[in-house]
Amino acid sequence: MTETKDSRTTSDAPAKPAGERPPRQHSIVAGAEPIKLGSMLVTLVEPRRGHEVAYNRWYERDHFYAGCMIGPYQFAGKRFVATAELKALRDPDPSAVTGEPDRGSFLSVYWVLDGYHDTWNRWAVDQVKALHKAGRMFNERDHVHTLLYRYAWERSREADGLPAELALDHPSAGLVAVFTDRAEDVDAAAYEKWIRDEHLPALLPGTAARLVIGADPLPLLIDAPGDVPRSESDDRRQLTLWFLDTAPQEAWDSVIGAHRSALETSGKGRVVAALPFIPTIPGTDTYTDMLWTDSDKPDSEKTDQSQTDKRGNS
Numbered sequence: 001m002t003e004t005k006d007s008r009t010t011s012d013a014p015a016k017p018a019g020e021r022p023p024r025q026h027s028i029v030a031g032a033e034p035i036k037l038g039s040m041l042v043t044l045v046e047p048r049r050g051h052e053v054a055y056n057r058w059y060e061r062d063h064f065y066a067g068c069m070i071g072p073y074q075f076a077g078k079r080f081v082a083t084a085e086l087k088a089l090r091d092p093d094p095s096a097v098t099g100e101p102d103r104g105s106f107l108s109v110y111w112v113l114d115g116y117h118d119t120w121n122r123w124a125v126d127q128v129k130a131l132h133k134a135g136r137m138f139n140e141r142d143h144v145h146t147l148l149y150r151y152a153w154e155r156s157r158e159a160d161g162l163p164a165e166l167a168l169d170h171p172s173a174g175l176v177a178v179f180t181d182r183a184e185d186v187d188a189a190a191y192e193k194w195i196r197d198e199h200l201p202a203l204l205p206g207t208a209a210r211l212v213i214g215a216d217p218l219p220l221l222i223d224a225p226g227d228v229p230r231s232e233s234d235d236r237r238q239l240t241l242w243f244l245d246t247a248p249q250e251a252w253d254s255v256i257g258a259h260r261s262a263l264e265t266s267g268k269g270r271v272v273a274a275l276p277f278i279p280t281i282p283g284t285d286t287y288t289d290m291l292w293t294d295s296d297k298p299d300s301e302k303t304d305q306s307q308t309d310k311r312g313n314s
Contacts, residue, residue: 035075037151037164038114040215041068041124042177042239044097044104044145044275051140052105052288058138060282064108067131071123073116078168080107080175080277083290089252089276091260097145097179097273104144105291107177107277109241111168114151117218121148149215149239153192155200162211167243172210172279174244176256179272182236186268199262208251211243237272248276 047055060079069077087094087102098104112120131137154164162170182191192214200212216238244251260271280287 033113033115035165036114037111037213039112039117039120039151039218040149041108041110041112042145042147042149042215043108043143044177045106045108046103046142046144047105047291048140048142049292052291053285055138055141056106056280056285056288059106059108060280062136063131063138066136067128068108068110068124071120071127073113073120074110075113076111076165076168078109079280079282080109081105081280081287081291082107082275082277083287084293085290086248086276086278089248089274091256091274092271094273094275097275099144102292103142104275106280107175107275109168109175111165117148117150148218150218152214152216152238153196154211154213155196155204156211157204157207157209162243164211164213167211167213167241170210170243172243173246174208174248174251175277175279176242176244176248177275177277178240178242178256178259179274180238180240180263180269181272182238182269183267184236188235191268194266194268195263199259199266203255203258203262207255208244208246209242209255210245213241213243215239215241236269247278252276 045055045059064077064079068074082105084102090098090101094101094104128137151164156162182188196214203209204212216235242255244255248256256274256276260274263269263271278287
């Protein structure tokens with residue numbers, strides 16, 4: 001009797017063709033939960049000088065998707081850049097976050113659906129390990145600040161304004177990441193109530209700040225890739241993301257400066273570092289030649305570095 005295909009045993013099955021996609025290791029169940037921001041990945045990276053064009057292309061063409069956007073329950077992502085002009089605005093002490101004032105040129109932010117942080121996080125670590133094994137990572141770059149955050153609160157400028165879930169898809173002209181330390185004698189709940197329900201409603205109207213999101217740090221998994229530095233846990237530090245209608249330079253004094261002054265006058269906390277960014281332009285190398293001042297560059301980079309590559313991606 002001739003054996004049919006359906007009765008073939010596993011051992012009789014032909015070997016899979018080289019390069020065939022392996023089975024999915026993480027099950028994904030699409031439920032009917034509301035689309036609500038639950039947690040986020042915030043990753044600030046510095047390409048090594050002379051490799052900024054190659055880094056930009058690797059990240060936007062491969063890693064943005066393969067390392068992040070295809071992940072389960074991750075529903076938004078966006079890249080930002082800090083030019084030398086923007087880095088000059090950093091205030092009051094960027095080194096507390098970046099190590100050196102001009103480090104941290106590219107920022108990527110990703111939203112994860114509420115209730116699925118652990119599932120997404122497990123996938124993310126496994127995926128990056130797989131990409132390392134496949135030789136699809138980029139060695140000529142350094143993590144400056146890569147951390148997970150729990151969404152805590154938001155305050156929109158308008159009563160029915162831009163919600164957090166849409167913030168990365170909205171065409172904001174600028175973003176400022178503000179790291180704040182709450183005063184030791186101020187309760188976390190009292191601080192949140194003050195900044196969300198008193199301070200920001202008074203500050204935001206009439207300014208370029210359309211939305212502010214507050215987020216608290218979460219730990220990385222113990223087996224996360226070793227090239228991502230671990231940060232000391234500090235339950236008094238909070239990250240706020242300020243989404244702007246204008247370039248950060250135009251809103252710096254009226255928004256970020258006014259926020260810092262009001263916060264410190266209140267005695268409830270202090271701004272550790274405020275880091276401004278603008279969105280990247282996907283599919284181009286725009287801004288890669290504006291990351292550092294000429295005086296910051298080695299002599300070998302003061303020539304027309306990577307001009308051929310730049311023309312090829314314009």
